Amino acid sequence: MxxxxxxxxxxxxxxxxxxxxxxxxxxxxxxxxxxxxxxxxxxxxxxxxxxxxxxxRGLSVGATREVLDALTEHADDTHLLLGVALGSVQVGGKPAEGAAESAESAEVAALVQELEWCVHDAAPARAVLAETLGSLRALGLPLDLHTLLPYARLAERTAVLDLDQLDGLDDPLEAAERALLLTVLLEPALMALRRMAQENESARRHLP
Amino acid sequence: MxxxxxxxxxxxxxxxxxxxxxxxxxxxxxxxxxxxxxxxxxxxxxxxxxxxxxxxRGLSVGATREVLDALTEHADDTHLLLGVALGSVQVGGKPAEGAAESAESAEVAALVQELEWCVHDAAPARAVLAETLGSLRALGLPLDLHTLLPYARLAERTAVLDLDQLDGLDDPLEAAERALLLTVLLEPALMALRRMAQENESARRHLP
DNA sequence: GACTATTGGATACCTCTACTCTCCAATATA
DNA sequence: TATATTGGAGAGTAGAGGTATCCAATAGTC
Structure with missing residues (x-):
C-alpha cells in the first residue's frame, strides 16, 4: 500500500x-x-x-523511538529488552537529574534486600522510587519500609501475572513486543483499576 | 519571608x-x-x-491547578475530592476525546459488575481503561475479563492499603491532601515497584 | 501519449507549554 | 543618601509535536 x-x-x-x-x-x-x-x-x-x-501512555516521540529501537535490536533477549527499553520509559514525568540522594536510595536498597528481589543496581525504577519517596517525605508523608512492603508484595504478584502472559510464545519478536505492551501500555489500565478500586473502597467506608 | x-x-x-x-x-x-x-x-x-x-508525576500546570483548586474547595469531603481531582489527572497521556467506543466500555462495565464494585458511571478511569483495552486489542493483545480479573483483585487490595493510611486523621484538609498524595504521587512509586518486581520475576524464570 | 492527481522528500512554519528575561517604580537596608 | 531587592507585568525563548507548502517524479485515466 x-x-x-x-x-x-x-x-x-x-x-x-x-x-x-x-x-x-x-x-x-x-x-x-x-x-x-x-x-x-x-x-x-x-x-x-x-x-x-x-x-x-503519553510517551514523548524520543522515548517512543528508543523503545522501538530496543524492540528491534534486542528482540531475541526479552530480559535484556525490558531492561533497555524500560530505561527509556520514565514512570512519572521528567527523568531525575544527577545521582539520587543517598537517604532514599539506601531506603530503596533496604527494601529490595528485605524482599530478596534480584534487581540491577542501575535500574531506573530504583531512582524513580527514591525520588518519589523523597518528595513524599518533604511533603510530610514519610513512607517507611513497613508501609511500603505490602505494596511491594502486591507488585510481586502483579509481575507474576504479567510474566504468565508471556509463556507459550515461540516467536521471540512477538514475545518481546508483548512484554513491552504488557509493561508499558498496561500501566494506565492498572492505575485506572486502582482508582476505581479506591472509589469503591472509599464508598464502602464513608457512605452509608 | x-x-x-x-x-x-x-x-x-x-x-x-x-x-x-x-x-x-x-x-x-x-x-x-x-x-x-x-x-x-x-x-x-x-x-x-x-x-x-x-x-x-509529570502533571501539566493546568492539571496541577485543577487538582489544587479541588483540594482547597472540597477539603471537607474526601470522597468527593478524589472524584473531582482525579478527573483532572489523566492516568496516561492525553484525555481521550469524545464518547468511548461501546465495545470496550461494555467490557469495562461487565468487569465492574463482576467485581461488584461501586464506581460512578462517569468515572474517567472507566474511559481510560476502555481506551487502553481498545489499543491493546488493535495491537493483537486482547485482554478478556478472565485475564483482567486477577489484576483487578490486586488493585482492590492496593486500594485497601491506600485507604488504611487515611484513617485516624482528624483534620479534613490534611486527610484530603494525604489522599491526593497517596493517589497521585504514589502512582510512579507503584509502577516502579512493578517494574522491579518484573525484573526479579523475569530473572527467576529466565536466568539460571 | 497527454493530462490530472498523488507521491516521496525537504523545508519552513505554526501552536502550545513552561518557563525566563527585562523593565519599572516602590521599598528595604546599609 | 545610596544601593539592592521586591512585586508586578509583558515580552521573549526553547523545545515538542506536528502542519503546510513546494517540488519534481510518477501513476492512473482517457
Missing amino acids: RISELSRRSGVSVTTIKYYLREGLLPPGRQTAATQAEYDDQHLHRLRLIRALTGV | RISELSRRSGVSVTTIKYYLREGLLPPGRQTAATQAEYDDQHLHRLRLIRALTGV
Whole structure:
C-alpha cells in the first residue's frame, strides 16, 4: 500500500506519517521508484504501536523511538529488552537529574534486600522510587519500609501475572513486543483499576 | 519571608515562583506594602506540592491547578475530592476525546459488575481503561475479563492499603491532601515497584 | 501519449507549554 | 543618601509535536 492508504487505515494524517518517518519512528517503505514507496501491514502495525505509546501512555516521540529501537535490536533477549527499553520509559514525568540522594536510595536498597528481589543496581525504577519517596517525605508523608512492603508484595504478584502472559510464545519478536505492551501500555489500565478500586473502597467506608 | 527566601528554601527560581503566582497555582502573599509581600510556610509547602505534581508525576500546570483548586474547595469531603481531582489527572497521556467506543466500555462495565464494585458511571478511569483495552486489542493483545480479573483483585487490595493510611486523621484538609498524595504521587512509586518486581520475576524464570 | 492527481522528500512554519528575561517604580537596608 | 531587592507585568525563548507548502517524479485515466 502507499502512504495515503496507510493514512486512511491508521487514522493518522499523511503529514504526521511523514513526520514519523523523518524522526525514525517508522522504518521507510520499500522504494519502487524515485518518488514512490510501498508500505505493508508491518508499517500499519508499527503505526498503531506508535499511537498507543504516544497517545494512551503519553510517551514523548524520543522515548517512543528508543523503545522501538530496543524492540528491534534486542528482540531475541526479552530480559535484556525490558531492561533497555524500560530505561527509556520514565514512570512519572521528567527523568531525575544527577545521582539520587543517598537517604532514599539506601531506603530503596533496604527494601529490595528485605524482599530478596534480584534487581540491577542501575535500574531506573530504583531512582524513580527514591525520588518519589523523597518528595513524599518533604511533603510530610514519610513512607517507611513497613508501609511500603505490602505494596511491594502486591507488585510481586502483579509481575507474576504479567510474566504468565508471556509463556507459550515461540516467536521471540512477538514475545518481546508483548512484554513491552504488557509493561508499558498496561500501566494506565492498572492505575485506572486502582482508582476505581479506591472509589469503591472509599464508598464502602464513608457512605452509608 | 519574602520571595527570595521562598526561592532559596524551595529551590525554585524567583521568576518561576512569580509565574506560578500569575497562573494561580500559588496563592498571593500577604501584602505589606505596594511592592512588598510576605509568604509563610504554607506557601513553601504548596510550592513543594506543585513541584512534586509537575516534576515527579509529570502533571501539566493546568492539571496541577485543577487538582489544587479541588483540594482547597472540597477539603471537607474526601470522597468527593478524589472524584473531582482525579478527573483532572489523566492516568496516561492525553484525555481521550469524545464518547468511548461501546465495545470496550461494555467490557469495562461487565468487569465492574463482576467485581461488584461501586464506581460512578462517569468515572474517567472507566474511559481510560476502555481506551487502553481498545489499543491493546488493535495491537493483537486482547485482554478478556478472565485475564483482567486477577489484576483487578490486586488493585482492590492496593486500594485497601491506600485507604488504611487515611484513617485516624482528624483534620479534613490534611486527610484530603494525604489522599491526593497517596493517589497521585504514589502512582510512579507503584509502577516502579512493578517494574522491579518484573525484573526479579523475569530473572527467576529466565536466568539460571 | 497527454493530462490530472498523488507521491516521496525537504523545508519552513505554526501552536502550545513552561518557563525566563527585562523593565519599572516602590521599598528595604546599609 | 545610596544601593539592592521586591512585586508586578509583558515580552521573549526553547523545545515538542506536528502542519503546510513546494517540488519534481510518477501513476492512473482517457
